[in-house]
Amino acid sequence: xxxxxxxxxxxxxxxxxxxxxxxxxxxxxxxxxxxxxxxxxxxxxxxxxxxxxxxxxxxxxxxxxxxxxxxxxxxxxxxxxxxxxxxxxx
Amino acid sequence: xxxxxxxxxxxxxxxxxxxxxxxxxxxxxxxxxxxxxxxxxxxxxxxxxxxxxxxxxxxxxxxxxxxxxxxxxxxxxxxxxxxxxxxxxxxxxxxxxxxxxxxxxxxxxxxxxxxxxxxxxxxxxxxxxxxxxxxxxxxxxxxxxxxxxxxxxxxxxxxxxxxxxxxxxxxxxxxxxxxxxxxxxxxxxxxxxxxxxxxxxxxxxxxxxxxxxxxxxxxxxxxxxxxxxxxxxxxxxxxxxxxxxxxxxxxxxxxxxxxxxxxxxxxxxxxxxxxxxxxxxxxxxxxxxxxxxxxxxxxxxxxxxxxxxxxxxxxxxxxxxxxxxxxxxxxxxxxxxxxxxxxxxxxxxxxxxxxxxxxxxxxxxxxxxxxxxxxxxxxxxxxxxxxxxxxxxxxxxxxxxxxxxxxxxxxxxxxxxxxxxxxxxxxxxxxxxxxxxxxxxxxxxxxxxxxxxxxxxxxxxxxxxxxxxxxxxxxxxxxxxxxxxxxxxxxxxxxxxxxxxxxxxxxxxxxxxxxxxxxxxxxxxxxxxxxxxxxxxxxxxxxxxxxxxxxxxxxxxxxxxxxxxxxxxxxxxxxxxxxxxxxxxxxxxxxxxxxxxxxxxxxxx
Numbered sequence: 001x002x003x004x005x006x007x008x009x010x011x012x013x014x015x016x017x018x019x020x021x022x023x024x025x026x027x028x029x030x031x032x033x034x035x036x037x038x039x040x041x042x043x044x045x046x047x048x049x050x051x052x053x054x055x056x057x058x059x060x061x062x063x064x065x066x067x068x069x070x071x072x073x074x075x076x077x078x079x080x081x082x083x084x085x086x087x088x089x090x
Numbered sequence: 091x092x093x094x095x096x097x098x099x100x101x102x103x104x105x106x107x108x109x110x111x112x113x114x115x116x117x118x119x120x121x122x123x124x125x126x127x128x129x130x131x132x133x134x135x136x137x138x139x140x141x142x143x144x145x146x147x148x149x150x151x152x153x154x155x156x157x158x159x160x161x162x163x164x165x166x167x168x169x170x171x172x173x174x175x176x177x178x179x180x181x182x183x184x185x186x187x188x189x190x191x192x193x194x195x196x197x198x199x200x201x202x203x204x205x206x207x208x209x210x211x212x213x214x215x216x217x218x219x220x221x222x223x224x225x226x227x228x229x230x231x232x233x234x235x236x237x238x239x240x241x242x243x244x245x246x247x248x249x250x251x252x253x254x255x256x257x258x259x260x261x262x263x264x265x266x267x268x269x270x271x272x273x274x275x276x277x278x279x280x281x282x283x284x285x286x287x288x289x290x291x292x293x294x295x296x297x298x299x300x301x302x303x304x305x306x307x308x309x310x311x312x313x314x315x316x317x318x319x320x321x322x323x324x325x326x327x328x329x330x331x332x333x334x335x336x337x338x339x340x341x342x343x344x345x346x347x348x349x350x351x352x353x354x355x356x357x358x359x360x361x362x363x364x365x366x367x368x369x370x371x372x373x374x375x376x377x378x379x380x381x382x383x384x385x386x387x388x389x390x391x392x393x394x395x396x397x398x399x400x401x402x403x404x405x406x407x408x409x410x411x412x413x414x415x416x417x418x419x420x421x422x423x424x425x426x427x428x429x430x431x432x433x434x435x436x437x438x439x440x441x442x443x444x445x446x447x448x449x450x451x452x453x454x455x456x457x458x459x460x461x462x463x464x465x466x467x468x469x470x471x472x473x474x475x476x477x478x479x480x481x482x483x484x485x486x487x488x489x490x491x492x493x494x495x496x497x498x499x500x501x502x503x504x505x506x507x508x509x510x511x512x513x514x515x516x517x518x519x520x521x522x523x524x525x526x527x528x529x530x531x532x533x534x535x536x537x538x539x540x541x542x543x544x545x546x547x548x549x550x551x552x553x554x555x556x557x558x559x560x561x562x563x564x565x566x567x568x569x570x571x572x573x574x575x576x577x578x579x580x581x582x583x584x585x586x587x588x589x590x591x592x593x594x595x596x597x598x599x600x601x602x603x604x605x606x607x608x609x610x611x612x613x614x615x616x617x618x619x620x621x622x623x624x625x626x627x628x629x630x631x632x633x634x635x636x637x638x639x640x641x642x643x644x645x646x647x648x649x650x651x652x653x654x655x656x657x658x659x660x661x662x663x664x665x666x667x668x669x670x671x672x673x674x675x676x677x678x679x680x681x682x683x684x685x686x687x688x689x690x691x692x693x694x695x
Contacts (some may be wrong), residue, residue: 033202081397
């Protein structure tokens with residue numbers, strides 16, 4: 001598709017999708033930055049590979065989620081770009 | 091040659107890594123042959139700096155886009171490594187594990203805060219700044235909010251948060267260099283200065299990028315090797331990150347049963363240092379600050395595409411993660427060692443005291459470990475001090491104090507490893523401090539040379555002239571930072587923690603709103619930055635120097651908790667009150683959101 005086909009309507013739809021993806025990932029970010037750690041004490045009663053789970057989530061669990069999340073976001077956003085024909089030429 | 095270099099990165103850095111490992115093994119053999127520790131220290135410091143300098147020299151350039159954004163040819167993985175080195179400072183390398191030792195669970199606020207911010211970078215900011223094609227963060231502000239006002243405020247915020255930070259890094263370089271070269275701190279600072287300049291002056295961003303990759307490799311090897319060996323010794327499994335859960339169980343066991351540990355706070359129990367409000371406020375400020383610090387954001391200007399900019403954030407966080415998820419293991423192993431072999435140990439007779447581990451006296455001699463109130467280099471002094479202080483039978487928790495920096499540095503000695511490993515750790519700390527200093531130096535000097543000189547003073551300046559000015563300013567900023575650092579400004583170092591709240595409140599709202607809300611006006615952004623920044627500064631200065639009471643008990647370091655929402659609110663309200671941006675500006679924002687089509691701010695050739 002040529003860039004001439006990128007009408008304002010398509011731009012609008014593209015941006016809606018991009019925004020939805022943004023909010024989704026901010027929600028995941030919020031959960032693993034804050035929400036899950038509100039429950040550190042109850043989580044600590046569970047043991048996970050030798051760690052109390054609440055401690056583990058702050059020391060490693062959330063970090064792993066962040067790393068995976070960014071790669072996932074990059075993949076998803078690229079899919080959206082391609083769908084609307086505005087990804088960069090590889 | 092240039093094309094060759096980028097195409098052969100994998101091979102070049104594999105050879106480099108192998109060469110570095112070979113170099114460490116060679117030094118280990120020298121040590122066995124009886125070469126003195128001091129010579130090994132010299133070889134470590136000078137050979138690593140020499141390699142960085144060689145990379146810096148080979149990456150010299152006379153092209154503006156090479157100097158400012160490494161020609162936008164840095165592949166995502168390598169930019170990730172460079173960003174990780176750029177990001178992880180002497181504080182991450184040396185002090186973080188110590189903080190975790192002292193604060194237990196609450197110290198994890200730093201681990202979370204200094205990683206989660208990259209999600210915000212990837213989702214909200216970096217791809218769009220890359221599309222715009224800025225050379226600096228103020229450059230984007232100046233273009234989006236038309237005019238020099240937004241640009242100038244951006245430079246002020248940048249300077250406020252980056253300068254104290256670079257002074258901290260230069261101090262770190264000086265401390266390590268002085269210890270391993272045996273020269274006075276004031277001179278070591280200027281040795282460090284040379285180390286910083288050789289990496290950045292000739293090649294700008296291009297040189298800094300390739301030295302940062304090299305520095306990352308050194309720092310991550312140096313961080314992990316002692317820890318892996320220690321884990322192997324203590325648990326039989328060379329994966330410390332998995333094994334320290336069991337170590338922590340033993341620590342918890344000791345905390346509950348060992349009488350001498352009375353008064354020690356439980357390592358895994360939350361909210362013993364910070365209350366929940368301050369814990370979460372600190373995480374927020376560190377995360378949002380991460381996503382606003384100019385020396386981090388500008389690294390993502392160097393990728394070949396918007397797509398690569400996003401992926402590169404993932405790689406950056408992955409490489410940062412390798413160190414950050416290991417730091418708590420350092421704290422755990424050190425704590426078990428200290429709780430089982432030092433605290434509760436009998437000191438009733440001089441023979442008992444002589445039986446203490448050697449490293450207690452090695453670090454006691456330089457006052458980094460204090461027992462019974464003194465830093466003792468030998469058993470007799472320690473015995474006398476403890477008898478005099480009333481701790482006659484055993485060392486109690488309250489008799490013992492350790493400088494947080496010692497946790498990482500002393501691990502080789504705790505594990506009984508040869509001196510070459512201690513030298514390796516020092517080389518790693520040096521790499522961490524140098525790489526961060528380089529990134530900060532470029533962020534500051536480029537804002538002066540590109541935004542002030544080229545954009546505001548002489549837009550007609552020739553390429554040659556711009557690059558000469560850029561280098562003069564670079565050297566001037568570096569000398570200024572070293573001069574300030576050589577006075578050992580304790581007060582300034584405490585202010586480094588402020589950088590996060592100041593950047594978060596001053597820059598984050600204007601960057602995010604400028605990209606995500608077309609309606610954001612120039613006045614809205616300018617006032618939003620001024621209000622967010624000065625409000626945060628007011629709280630920081632007021633609570634620290636003028637006995638202003640804390641609001642809702644929110645500690646100084648988390649001032650951004652008030653500043654960030656204030657900045658957003660100010661931008662929103664004032665933008666609503668002012669006429670909407672021109673059609674051209676709205677079109678500019680729409681362009682920003684389309685990855686295809688190359689950068690918007692093309693350099694005239």
